[in-house]
Amino acid sequence: MVAHTIPVHRCVELVRSLTGAAPSAGFVHGLLAKAVAEANQAIRTLLTPAHVVACDETPIRVGPARKKKYLLVACTQLYTWYLLGDRTLATFKGGLKESVRHM
Template sequence: MVVHAIPVHRCAELVASLTGAEPSPGLVHGLIGRAATAVAKANARIRMLLTLAYVVCCDETPIRVGPAKARRYLLVAATTSLTWYMLGGRDMDTFKKFVLAEVTGVVVHDRYQNHDAAELGMREHQLCAAHLIRDL
């Protein structure tokens, strides 16, 4: 539901078709919080390991969330073996809470101005090769 942005009611239908059980959309939606609690320690460890990585790729992607389908951003920090997500905005307050301020290695990004903000500390930067190729 979260990874593939599948609506809650479709997830309930999927569970029904695979298992014969018919969970309500409310039950399925409630599982998001329970799953988040279950993986909280693992997420904290992944975040810490990302801060120590030599290279971290960062990106932000628009996403519609919540009952009113408000536009937010899914911020992502990743290495070849670790990925950490954070839901927020593209504003500096969100970026201060994001893992970027704690990363000690090289940050690969798409040139969005907040990645280079002095408020987040000085570090080495590499522009994303996919964005550079697209520019060419």
């Protein structure tokens, strides 16, 4: 999912066709969160002391209710960190936990 940007539902279909098992989309999301948690922490740590960090926020609609959220991005020439949340201080303070939880 990460290296080739494969949608979750497609990963579910691939697992089903290869193994006969039918994991839920939520289970696949959970695996992704576990797989990238350590890398996410490392990227955030490497961005913190950078002299120049480019930041962006893009409003998007997510979930069945199409709730408004923001894709928040902080990056340097080498690293990019994404966070899905809102524009509150709580989102930024709990950024790492939120970014992993929403993957």
